[in-house]
Amino acid sequence: MKEATKMKKIVVALGGNAIQANDNSATAQQKAVRKTMKVIAQMIENGDQVAITHGNGPQVGNLLLQQHKGASDANPAMPLDTISAMTQGSIGYWMQKALDDQFKHDNYPSQAVALVTQTIVDINDPAFNNPTKPIGPFYNFNEMQKQRIYHPDYIYKQDAGRGYRQVVASPKPLEIVNAPIIKNLLNNNFVPIAAGGGGIPVVVDHGHLDGVAGVIDKDFSAAKMAEDINADELVILTTVDNAYLNYNEANQTAIGKVKVDQLKQYLKDGHFAAGSMKPKIEAAIEFVEKTGNRAIITSLRNANKLNDEVGTIVYN
Numbered sequence: 001m002k003e004a005t006k007m008k009k010i011v012v013a014l015g016g017n018a019i020q021a022n023d024n025s026a027t028a029q030q031k032a033v034r035k036t037m038k039v040i041a042q043m044i045e046n047g048d049q050v051a052i053t054h055g056n057g058p059q060v061g062n063l064l065l066q067q068h069k070g071a072s073d074a075n076p077a078m079p080l081d082t083i084s085a086m087t088q089g090s091i092g093y094w095m096q097k098a099l100d101d102q103f104k105h106d107n108y109p110s111q112a113v114a115l116v117t118q119t120i121v122d123i124n125d126p127a128f129n130n131p132t133k134p135i136g137p138f139y140n141f142n143e144m145q146k147q148r149i150y151h152p153d154y155i156y157k158q159d160a161g162r163g164y165r166q167v168v169a170s171p172k173p174l175e176i177v178n179a180p181i182i183k184n185l186l187n188n189n190f191v192p193i194a195a196g197g198g199g200i201p202v203v204v205d206h207g208h209l210d211g212v213a214g215v216i217d218k219d220f221s222a223a224k225m226a227e228d229i230n231a232d233e234l235v236i237l238t239t240v241d242n243a244y245l246n247y248n249e250a251n252q253t254a255i256g257k258v259k260v261d262q263l264k265q266y267l268k269d270g271h272f273a274a275g276s277m278k279p280k281i282e283a284a285i286e287f288v289e290k291t292g293n294r295a296i297i298t299s300l301r302n303a304n305k306l307n308d309e310v311g312t313i314v315y316n
C-alpha cells in the first residue's frame with residue numbers, strides 16, 4: 001500500500017481556510033498556516049512529492065484596500081499584478097517558514113521555497129470585460145453600499161450566499177511560466193510553493209511579459225500547474241469534505257467517486273456555485289480530461305486520509 005503511493009507527484013491546492021482565520025492579523029494567519037503545514041508535511045514525509053499552491057483572495061483584496069487608503073503622489077498604491085506578487089511573498093513566507101520548522105522538528109531533510117510565479121493569460125480573454133473573482137472581505141448589503149462611497153469604480157457581487165465581495169477579472173491561465181523550475185525543485189526533493197493566488201497574470205507582448213489587472217482563480221491555475229509539471233494527482237483542499245449535489249438544500253448529497261462525464265452533467269445541471277465550488281469542479285474536469293489522472297476535492301482535515309478514498313474523486 002505504502003509502496004504504491006510512494007513518490008506520487010501531487011499538486012496540493014489550498015483554499016482560504018488554510019491561511020485565514022476570522023482574524024486577519026499576521027499572528028492569526030500564521031497560526032492557521034502552521035496548522036495547515038503540519039498536515040502537508042505529513043503528506044511529504046509519507047513519501048509523496050508535493051508542490052503547493054494556494055489562494056490569496058482575502059489577502060489580495062485586503063492589501064488592495066490598504067494600498068489605496070495609504071496612497072499619496074509620493075507613495076502611490078501598487079497595481080493589482082504587483083499586489084498579487086506581494087501576497088505571494090507574504091503567504092509564501094509564512095508557509096515556507098512553517099514547513100521548514102516542521103521538517104526540522106521531524107528531522108526530515110527537505111526545505112520549502114516560495115516562488116514568485118507568473119501565469120500567462122490571453123489579453124483577449126472575455127473575463128476582462130466580466131469580473132467574477134471575489135477578493136477581499138465579505139460585506140453585508142449596507143456595508144457594501146458604504147464601500148461604494150470610497151470605491152465607486154469597484155464591482156461587488158454576492159458570493160455563494162455568504163455576503164457581498166468585490167469582484168475582479170479572472171482570466172483563464174494558459175501556461176505557468178515557471179513550471180520548469182517547479183519540476184526541478186520537486187526532482188531535487190525541495191517543496192515548491194508556487195502560483196500563489198493563481199500566479200501573477202501576465203500577457204506576452206512583443207516577446208516580453210507584462211502584468212495585467214486581474215486575479216486568476218487558484219483552482220484553474222492549480223490544474224494548469226499540475227498539467228504543466230506532469231503531476232499524477234491534483235488535490236484541492238477546501239472547507240467542505242466533498243462537493244455536493246443540491247448543496248445547502250434538504251436533499252444535499254455528497255459526491256464520492258465520480259466519472260468525469262457524470263461530473264460534467266452535474267456541472268451542467270447547475271449544482272456548483274460560481275466563484276467557489278464551480279471553479280474547483282471545472283479545474284478537476286480539465287485536469288482529468290487532459291491527463292487521464294485523478295483529481296480530488298476534499299477538506300483540509302481529510303488530507304492525511306487520501307489513501308482511504310475520501311472526498312470527491314474525479315476519474316476518467
Ligand code: ADP
Nearest residue numbers: 015016238239240243244247271272273276277
Ligand atoms: P476555497 O477558499 O477553498 O477556494 P471557496 O469558498 O472558494 O473555498 O469554495 C468552497 C465553498 O464552496 C464551500 O465552503 C461552500 O460554501 C461552497 N459551495 C458552493 N457550492 C457547493 C457545492 N455544490 N458543494 C460543496 N460546496 C459548495
Ligand code: MG
Nearest residue numbers: 015055275276
Ligand atoms: Mg475559492
